[in-house]
Amino acid sequence: MARILSIDYGKKRTGIAVTDPLQMIAGGLATVSTSGLFEFLQDYVAREPVERIVVGEPRQPNGEPSENMQRVQQFVNRWRNAMPHIPVDFYDERFTSVLAHQAMLDAGLRKKARQDKALVDEISATIILQDYMRAKHL
Numbered sequence: 001m002a003r004i005l006s007i008d009y010g011k012k013r014t015g016i017a018v019t020d021p022l023q024m025i026a027g028g029l030a031t032v033s034t035s036g037l038f039e040f041l042q043d044y045v046a047r048e049p050v051e052r053i054v055v056g057e058p059r060q061p062n063g064e065p066s067e068n069m070q071r072v073q074q075f076v077n078r079w080r081n082a083m084p085h086i087p088v089d090f091y092d093e094r095f096t097s098v099l100a101h102q103a104m105l106d107a108g109l110r111k112k113a114r115q116d117k118a119l120v121d122e123i124s125a126t127i128i129l130q131d132y133m134r135a136k137h138l
Contacts, residue, residue, distance in 0.1 A: 001073030002051035004105050005044070006129035008093060009072045010034060015127045016041075021049075022120060026129040029119035038078065050086055053079070056093030056128045091132045096124040 001021050008015035016029045032040045033123045044050070055076055058066040076088050 001089050002049035003132070004129065005029070005041075005050050005056060006054040006091075006125045006132065007037075007056060008125040008128060009037075009058070009068065009075060010069065010094065010121060011071065013118055013121050015118075015123070015125035017122065017125035018048075018050075019129065019133070023051075023133065028126045029123035031121045033081050037075070038082075041079070042082075045083065045086060052087045052089060054091050054132045055130060056096065056124070057090040059092055059123045063116060089132070091128055091135075093124070093128050097129050 001023060003021060004019045004023055004026075006017045008017075012034055013031050014034045015031050017026050018029045019026050029044075030040070041053075053073060053091055056066040060066050076090075079086075080088060081126070
């Protein structure tokens with residue numbers, strides 16, 4: 001079985017999470033500079049079988065697309081053109097940053113660690129992937 005990879009796409013940084021090969025557990029993979037995201041993913045899918053990519057769909061609390069949606073869509077279009085054999089799904093990412101901060105608090109991380117935006121992005125990508133997997137299995 002191949003992995004499922006998720007992306008919490010940001011203007012500067014992007015959090016990435018991935019499942020195990022059996023698609024049972026989601027875990028953080030990395031946070032990369034958004035400018036190097038495409039190349040990072042190309043390298044990763046060359047080494048690991050990836051069945052699909054789940055991209056956090058940036059929406060405002062009222063459901064309208066956020067200002068980041070245009071950048072996300074451009075990235076997804078570029079990926080689909082280059083790698084049409086790996087499908088891309090969108091998944092609502094509203095409140096994932098809030099949930100990531102709460103997870104960090106629950107884990108007992110100190111304030112300095114909780115201020116690490118790269119860690120927040122990676123945890124957010126993991127939450128997106130966990131929620132996607134849960135919704136897929138219902």
